[in-house]
Amino acid sequence: MSLRDHTLHLTILFIIILNIFSVNVSLTLTEKIVNDDWKAIIDIDDPKVTKAAEFAVEEHNRQENTSISFVYVSLGKTKTDDKGTHYRMTINAFDAHIGDYCVYVIDKGNQKDYELVSFTGPLSKI
Template sequence: MNNNKAIFFLLLLSVFLLSLYASSAARVGGWSPITDVKDPHVVQIGEFAVSEYDKRSKSGLKFETVVRGETQVVAGTNYRLRVTANDGGESKNYEAIVWEKPWLKSMNLTSFKPARF
């Protein structure tokens, strides 16, 4: 009877560890939603994205807000943000990807394009 309890315990432990591994494996390298797009750090990244794009393109865009976003853990963090920016008096949505390495105090705009719905 004790042997059955030991087998049951090992089986239960295996299922628990497997589910723990599966949930963490899905997060590493995958995109996770940002729950608070009004977080000052997220807003700062959105402002950086619009400002950096404007420097490169001389488009005259002015940051308005972050609408939604996701993060991805890489060698640092990728932020994929939907931002609204003013383009000559008209608000438009854009998708920006910023790669941040906080330990180097470094941000790099890797993509910026009109958002598709």
């Protein structure tokens, strides 16, 4: 076998190994995205859920100089990790009209230590 053939075989072997590694990394990342541990909030009237939603509205009002009033949580998901308890919720709130808003809040474990990650809406108005 010539040196050229040997180099070609090694190159092909390297490409095969690189592809196998790439597929394994992709599958691992996809699994982490799909299994992100978010669970439906069963008790949307739980005081912890309500407090996180109220914080989202108050913080949004402070940041954006608005006067939205919290009404209730209609649905949401939660997960817990080393940063705290994460809440993704659809809430009903009142400004000039009643509307739905999507909020994402992290409860960092201390009653006064919340972080508003996002606040969007109104999604619909009544």
